Structures are given as structure tokens and as C-alpha cells.
Amino acid sequence: MSTPPAPTVQETAALTRRITLLSVATAAVLVTLKAVVWTMSGSVALLASAADSALDLVASLATFFAVRYAVVPPDAEHRFGHGKAEAFASLLQAGLVFASAALIGREAVANLIDPRPLQQGGWAIAVMLASTVLTLGLVAAQTRVLRRTGSVAVSGDRAHYLSDLGSNLVALIGIAASAWLGASGFDAAAALIVAALLLWGAIGIFREASGQLLDRELSPEARRQIIELITRDPLVIGVHQLRTRASGPYVHMQMHVDLDPQLSLEAAHEVLVAAEKRVLEAFPSADIIMHADPRGKAEPHGGAFAETARTNA
Structure with a gap:
């Protein structure tokens, strides 16, 4: 099977515009769902996931604008174009993920020291299931676009949502265990695992973006x-x-x-x-x-x- 030709700049721009718009829409829906159900349940794992989704929204918005600026034609001040805007957006994503992990870790430790009972566990489980399905669909779409474009901004966004996918599953397990076993420690432990996953994802995003900013050679x-x-x-x-x-x-x-x-x-x-x-x-x-x-x-x-x-x- 022959390798399909690489997309032109115009095709890449169209693909990245669509996928970043989908990313923003997904993050907005997830923030709204998780925030509403968190106020009902008090789940620290759900709070951690909601905080992460809020930062996802900020990062996705940054990527949304970055990929549009990156394809602006070269001008008198930027003779090599504006492509590195994508890498700067990825660095912003890495910083936001680090901040999200710190917030989640703090809330998890506080909950382990002073456990709070989980309320409306069924709703919390339902919203995490919905979040997992939506995130999985977005990651699949991002993977298809990444294979065509190689966009570092989309790659950073995808890495972010991949870590979200893992954290959603961990949070789901923690919330379910707390709801059915009546032990809030599972909820807080799940939040700590989510924080660790986010830190690992942030390191990967930072490595890829810095490689492009430092003019790393092609493969x-x-x-x-x-x-x-x-x-x-x-x-x-x-x-x-x-x-x-x-x-x-x-x-x-x-x-x-x-x-x-x-x-x-x-x-x-x-x-x-x-x-x-x-x-x-x-x-x-x-x-x-x-x-x-x-x-x-x-x-x-x-x-x-x-x-x-x-x-x-």
C-alpha cells in the first residue's frame, strides 16, 4: 500500500481548525457536566476531574487560536512564517497541566486527612462515564488528524486528553468504590493517581514542544x-x-x-x-x-x- 501524500498547508489548516473546534466544544461540555454534578456529590475525584477539564478548556482555546495564527503567511517581520505558535501553545498546555496536577494533589491530600462523605454517587458515576466516552471520541478524531498533519499543537492537545482519558477511568473507579463501599479514601486515592498521570502527560507535552522550539531535526x-x-x-x-x-x-x-x-x-x-x-x-x-x-x-x-x-x- 503506497503512503498517501502529505497534506498541503491549506489542507492542514482546515483539518487543525476543525479538530481544535471540536476540542473546545468537548471541553466546554465536560466542564459544565462535572461542575454541576460535583456540587451535588462533593466528590474530590470529580472535583479534580472538573478542574482538569476547566484547564483543558483554556488549553484548547489557546490551541484553537494558535493553529490559526501558525498558518498566517510569512510577513516582513517573520520571514519563516508563524508556525512556532503551535509549539508555544503546547508549552502553555504543559504549564496548565502542571497547575492542574498541583491543585488536584492538594485537594486529594486534604480529603485523605479530613474525609468527606460522597453524595449522589450515581450521578457522579454517570457523568464520569459520559466524560470517558466523549474524551475517547475526541482522542480518536485527534489521532486521525495527527496522522495526516503531524501538528505539534494537536499532538499536545491529544496528549492532554489521553491523560484525561486515563484519569477519567481512575476517577470513575475511585468514585464507584467510594459510593458502593462507603469509603471516601478510594475517592481521594483516585485523585492522587489522576495528579500523577497529569504530571507524566505534562512532561511529554513539554518535551515535544521544546524540541520544535529548539529546531530539532526531522526524523x-x-x-x-x-x-x-x-x-x-x-x-x-x-x-x-x-x-x-x-x-x-x-x-x-x-x-x-x-x-x-x-x-x-x-x-x-x-x-x-x-x-x-x-x-x-x-x-x-x-x-x-x-x-x-x-x-x-x-x-x-x-x-x-x-x-x-x-x-x-
Whole structure:
């Protein structure tokens, strides 16, 4: 089965707009349901989940606006576009998740020290079941979009809701145990587990967003694919100084391409344009810079990142 072509920037923008709107709507529904039932039940696990959903709403709103700003075309002040807005939104998500975990942990410890009886346990169980089903549907939709776009903002949002899915199940077990066994300690213990899950999820979100902000290279597989596409033309002798980075929906790449020194400037230009077109078929949102080197006659280039070895890496 052949790999489907990567989506264009316009297709990516449409997909991320729809999924982030769905994320905002889901978070708003969950906050409302959990807040209403928490006032009825007094469940600390449900309070923890409601607080987490409230921060989900804030994070989803940030992502909603970030993915729209990320696809704004380059301007005079941002020549490389605005793609890193997605990574900043993911960092905000990580911070909110950390805050949510701290709030939940504090409430759980307080409840363990001074247990409060659970009221309206049936309603609390019902709302957590509904929350789990809604979150599962959202994560499934986000997974489909992520496979097409690779959006770091959607990835952060999905990681957030994946941790929510786990925390919802834990909270559901804790609330059910407290309601049926009459022991509020289960409810508080479930809240502590939720806090731990959120901390773990926040670390993953932070790692992915910081990698993009620090211009981490594309995967080794993507780099090999780029080199293979460039060197598919026998007139291209080799590729070196390949540098890549992702910026929201965009991919930036630059490289030096070894050509026969006997080629005319016009012929060399035609070779590079053809190579660029091959890369754009696989990476339609790429910004490509290629420098032609006459094989064996090119002086080593200087600058802050001067060549140290002529390799295909």
C-alpha cells in the first residue's frame, strides 16, 4: 500500500481548525457536566476531574487560536512564517497541566486527612462515564488528524486528553468504590493517581514542544527520504550539510548539492528545480533552500556553522 501524500498547508489548516473546534466544544461540555454534578456529590475525584477539564478548556482555546495564527503567511517581520505558535501553545498546555496536577494533589491530600462523605454517587458515576466516552471520541478524531498533519499543537492537545482519558477511568473507579463501599479514601486515592498521570502527560507535552522550539531535526527516516529524492537524478552526485526543522505546519530544509563542475549555471539551476519539485511532492509544506557546489572544486564554506566534513548526513 503506497503512503498517501502529505497534506498541503491549506489542507492542514482546515483539518487543525476543525479538530481544535471540536476540542473546545468537548471541553466546554465536560466542564459544565462535572461542575454541576460535583456540587451535588462533593466528590474530590470529580472535583479534580472538573478542574482538569476547566484547564483543558483554556488549553484548547489557546490551541484553537494558535493553529490559526501558525498558518498566517510569512510577513516582513517573520520571514519563516508563524508556525512556532503551535509549539508555544503546547508549552502553555504543559504549564496548565502542571497547575492542574498541583491543585488536584492538594485537594486529594486534604480529603485523605479530613474525609468527606460522597453524595449522589450515581450521578457522579454517570457523568464520569459520559466524560470517558466523549474524551475517547475526541482522542480518536485527534489521532486521525495527527496522522495526516503531524501538528505539534494537536499532538499536545491529544496528549492532554489521553491523560484525561486515563484519569477519567481512575476517577470513575475511585468514585464507584467510594459510593458502593462507603469509603471516601478510594475517592481521594483516585485523585492522587489522576495528579500523577497529569504530571507524566505534562512532561511529554513539554518535551515535544521544546524540541520544535529548539529546531530539532526531522526524523532519520524523513532525512533519508529527502536525500533519496534529491539524489534520484544521476546528475546529482551527493548531498551534504542537510539541515531540517519543523515549524508548526511548515518544514524548513537547506542543503548543499554536489554537481558536475562542467555544468552551466542554467543547467545546474534546472537540476535543482527538478529536485525541489520531487521533494515538494512528498513534503508539500516545505521551504527548501539548495546551494549548488561544483564537486571537487568548491571551497569549504565558513560562517557560524562551517563545514567540518563532506558527508551525506
